[in-house]
Structure formats: structure tokens, C-alpha cells
Amino acid sequence: MLGARPPCDLILAADVLVYAGDLAPVFGAVKAALENGGLFAFTLQRGEGGAFVLGPEHRYSHSAAYVKTLAGQTGFRVLSLAEAVSRQEKGV
Secondary structure, rough: OOOOOOOOEEEOOOOOOHHHHOOOOHHHHHHHHEEEEEEEEOOOOOEEOEEEEEOOOOEEEHHHHHHOOOOHOOOOOOOOOOOOOOOOOOOO
């Protein structure tokens, strides 16, 4: 049986969270695994309006408002929310 894992100081999810709609369970699990002051860095597909929506490419997009609200509810502080190109698909 494995012993308890020490807390992490960084959890990175690059091109992962686009495959999950409701991110509350993810944020909760990450918060539990991080040491106090640890960093959770991730990429998302930008969404407009509601919390999240499944797109025709079978990936979820999440609104900035949803991410900010969820971060606050789970005890995270948003340090940066910046647009960037993290994927190329079909030549775009």
C-alpha cells in the first residue's frame, strides 16, 4: 500500500480541461493536493456566456466568469487569465 503523498507545489493541466465540463471536482481535488501557496496552471478553450458548453469538436469551452467564480469558491486566487494559442487544428 502506498503512503500518503506529500503536497505538490505545482499542478499543470495543459490541453486537459477542455475534456471536462464541470470543473468544480477538478478544482477541489487540485486544491486538496496543493501545498499552501501552490500553483495550479492550466489551459482552457475560451467560451462566452454561460459556464461551459460542449462544442462541435467535442471539447468544452469555459467562460472567464465561470473560471473566476469557481476559483474563488475553491480558495484559489486568479493570478493571470490571458489569451494564447495553445492548439493548432486543421491548419488553423
